Amino acid sequence: xxxxxxxxxxxxxxxxxxxxxxxxxxxxxxxxxxxxxxxxxxxxxxxxxxxxxxxxxxxxxxxxxxxxxxxxxxxxxxxxxxxxxxxxxxxxxxxxxxxxxxxxxxxxxxxxxxxxxxxxxxxxxxxxxxxxxxxxxxxxxxxxxxxxxxxxxxxxxxxxxxxxxxxxxxxxxxxxxxxxxxxxxxxxxxxxxxxxxxxxxxxxxxxxxxxxxxxxxxxxxxxxxxxxxxxxxxxxxxxxxxxxxxxxxxxxxxxxxxxxxxxxxxxxxxxxxxxxxxxxxxxxxxxxxxxxxxxxxxxxxxxxxxxxxxxxxxxxxxxxxxxxxxxxxxxxxxxxxxxxxxxxxxxxxxxxxxxxxxxxxxxxxxxxxxxxxxxxxxxxxxxxxxxxxxxxxxxxxxxxxxxxxxxxxxxxxxxxxxxxxxxxxxxxxxxxxxxxxxxxxxxxxxxxxxxxxxxxx
Numbered sequence: 001x002x003x004x005x006x007x008x009x010x011x012x013x014x015x016x017x018x019x020x021x022x023x024x025x026x027x028x029x030x031x032x033x034x035x036x037x038x039x040x041x042x043x044x045x046x047x048x049x050x051x052x053x054x055x056x057x058x059x060x061x062x063x064x065x066x067x068x069x070x071x072x073x074x075x076x077x078x079x080x081x082x083x084x085x086x087x088x089x090x091x092x093x094x095x096x097x098x099x100x101x102x103x104x105x106x107x108x109x110x111x112x113x114x115x116x117x118x119x120x121x122x123x124x125x126x127x128x129x130x131x132x133x134x135x136x137x138x139x140x141x142x143x144x145x146x147x148x149x150x151x152x153x154x155x156x157x158x159x160x161x162x163x164x165x166x167x168x169x170x171x172x173x174x175x176x177x178x179x180x181x182x183x184x185x186x187x188x189x190x191x192x193x194x195x196x197x198x199x200x201x202x203x204x205x206x207x208x209x210x211x212x213x214x215x216x217x218x219x220x221x222x223x224x225x226x227x228x229x230x231x232x233x234x235x236x237x238x239x240x241x242x243x244x245x246x247x248x249x250x251x252x253x254x255x256x257x258x259x260x261x262x263x264x265x266x267x268x269x270x271x272x273x274x275x276x277x278x279x280x281x282x283x284x285x286x287x288x289x290x291x292x293x294x295x296x297x298x299x300x301x302x303x304x305x306x307x308x309x310x311x312x313x314x315x316x317x318x319x320x321x322x323x324x325x326x327x328x329x330x331x332x333x334x335x336x337x338x339x340x341x342x343x344x345x346x347x348x349x350x351x352x353x354x355x356x357x358x359x360x361x362x363x364x365x366x367x368x369x370x371x372x373x374x375x376x377x378x379x380x381x382x383x384x385x386x387x388x389x390x391x392x393x394x395x396x397x398x399x400x401x402x403x404x405x406x407x408x409x410x411x412x413x414x415x416x417x418x419x420x421x422x423x424x425x426x427x428x429x430x431x432x433x434x435x436x437x438x439x440x441x442x443x444x445x446x447x448x449x450x451x452x453x454x455x456x457x
Contacts, residue, residue, distance in 0.1 A: 023052030026457040033147055036448040041068040042147040057081045059092075065147055073149045075142065077117065088124040093117050096135055097256065098163055102204045102221045102245065102270075103174050103185045105256020106139055111264075111434060112441055113144045114152075116256075118159065133163040141252040146444070152252040155179065159254070168192060176247050176254065183208035183217065183247055197228035206245055219244030221270070223258055236279035236292075243299065246270035261294035261307045263324060264435045272298050288313040303328040317345045329440075333366040333400070354381045371395050384415035392430055401432045402445045411450075423452040 029046040048061040058080045065073040079092030095117050098104040106116040120137015139159055141152040161174040169190055176183040189202040206219035221242040228235045240260045246269055248254040253269050260275035267273040275296030282289045290311040297304040304327040312319040319342075326336040344358040355378065362373040372395040379388035389410040397405055409427025416422055431445035 023050075024457075025050045026455075028455050030453045031147070032451040033446075034448045034450075035446070039068065042066070044147050055083055057083060063149070065149060075149055086126050088122075088126070090122040091120075093119050093140075094122060096122065098161060098172050098174060099170070099187055099189055099202045099204075100200075100223050100225075100258055101256035102202060102223055102242075102258075103172060103187050103255055104159070104161060106254065107256060113146070115142045115144060116140065116254075120159075129166060131163075131165045133161075133165075135159065135161045139248075139254050141248075145441075146446075153249065157254075180212045181208055181210050181217070185247070195229075197226065199227075200225045204245060206247070217244070219246075221245040221257070232282055234281040236277070236281075238275075238277040238294075240273070240275040240296070242268075242270045242273050244271060260296055261305065262292060262309050262322075263307055265296070265305045265307070265324075265326070265329070265440065266435070267296055267298055267303050267305065267329065274299055286315050305329060316347050317343065319343050333368075335367055337365045339363045352383045355379070356381075369396075369398070371398055386413040387411075388413070390427075394430075401442075402430055404428065404430075404445070407445075419456045421452075421454045423450075423454075425450045 026049045027046075028048075031044045031046075032041070033044075034041045043066045045064045046061070047063075048059070050057070050059040052058075059078065061077045063075050077093035079090055079094055081088060081090035081092075095107050096104065097107060101107075106118050108115050108117070116139070118135060118137040118139055120135065123132075123134045125132040137159060139153065139157055143150045143152050156179065158177045159174065160177075161172065163172040164170065169188070171188045173187075174185045176185075184207050185204055186207075187202060187204040189200065191198075191200045193199070201224045202222070204221040206217070206221075208217035209215075210217055219242070222239070223241075224237075224239045226235075226237040238258065238260045240258055242257060245257070246253055246255065255270060257266070257270050259266050260277045267275075273296055275294065277292060277294035279290065279292035281291075288311075290309070290313075292307075292309045294307045295304065304325070306323075306325040306327075308323040310321040321341050322338075323340075324336075324338045326333075328334060329336075340360060340362040342358060342360040344356070346354065346356045348354045357378040358376065360373070360375045362375075364371055364373070373392060375390065375392035377388070377390035379386055387410075390408070392407045394405045397403055407428040407430045409425060409429065411423060411425030411427075413421060413423045426449040427447075429446040431443040433440060433442055435441075
């Protein structure tokens with residue numbers, strides 16, 4: 001973990017910003033997680049600030065973690081940028097993607113608690129008809145799973161990239177230098193839109209050399225998205241094909257491919273997959289209807305994912321029905337099929353009183369067993385105070401996921417002062433399989449309490 005704190009040009013901007021009243025933002029979040037069964041305790045403090053002046057912008061984020069044994073972890077991110085009407089230059093840590101992520105996708109993911117960013121420099125040149133971008137730096141994949149910081153890619157990898165874009169056409173090149181591999185990616189895209197439809201097509205070619213295996217490497221990827229308005233319907237079509245396009249390692253990726261499904265499921269994270277998603281939406285009065293069907297599988301058909309989502313949105317009520325089939329994807333089950341129905345509502349009784357609630361039922365079938373989940377939750381907000389609770393019941397214990405059959409949690413969120421919030425929660429969380437951005441992980445169950453204090457300026 002980056003535990004070194006070096007001199008940063010941000011210090012030079014603090015005094016002028018305070019003296020001359022320039023832009024300043026500040027946020028500090030303190031959290032405490034305590035596990036009731038093991039007495040494990042973690043304290044985390046996330047401090048972030050940003051200064052802005054004419055043509056200059058700078059930011060700093062520091063995370064500190066201390067556990068019950070007084071063991072401390074620390075990491076920080078910083079950035080300084082100069083922004084002119086036609087030119088932008090940044091140094092530090094920043095998020096960046098090329099195209100739709102087929103070549104590069106370094107973005108944060110709060111659901112799976114992983115931070116992906118580039119430490120280096122970025123240059124952008126803008127004109128009314130052309131945009132040029134260049135990047136250089138070291139990519140980072142940092143896992144923050146349950147407040148435990150871990151660098152997934154503790155390497156000396158370096159990335160160089162260039163991007164050229166017009167209103168309709170784009171082209172880009174990326175070089176990745178690793179200890180044992182040298183990889184080059186070339187990509188191009190076309191985008192066209194009018195009042196009735198929008199079409200995007202991106203193609204990527206990968207070339208490289210493996211020094212250890214002493215052999216050439218190659219791969220390719222295609223992504224296309226078409227949205228069209230037909231009468232009162234909105235149609236959406238997505239297509240994805242990848243063959244050995246992944247860059248990085250087995251435990252991390254530097255490119256972030258579109259998954260082509262609402263659940264964020266992926267087969268091989270760019271090694272070998274083909275997918276298709278079809279969607280249709282329609283508005284009938286105050287009712288909004290949306291349906292999508294998707295499948296993604298390996299080229300040989302050994303692993304498959306099928307999803308169907310149906311959503312009905314009313315003024316204060318939403319109904320969701322979804323079906324998910326994971327074939328040779330879940331590490332615990334050879335085949336897993338989920339059928340879930342959920343009703344959620346949000347009623348505003350007055351300007352100061354809002355009640356949100358949901359009710360869900362999920363049936364899971366595997367080759368060896370089936371089980372049923374029934375859950376409900378409510379959040380009652382009155383002025384500066386919110387009381388919330390969630391309850392989930394399972395028909396039987398499933399050893400592969402959790403030993404319990406009931407999970408109950410309740411919390412209180414209160415605005416102590418202007419922009420100062422306290423959130424206290426106690427109870428149990430089920431854990432289980434979660435997927436986002438093509439990455440899936442099993443989250444461990446939690447039994448204890450959480451405290452969160454947030455101040456923003």
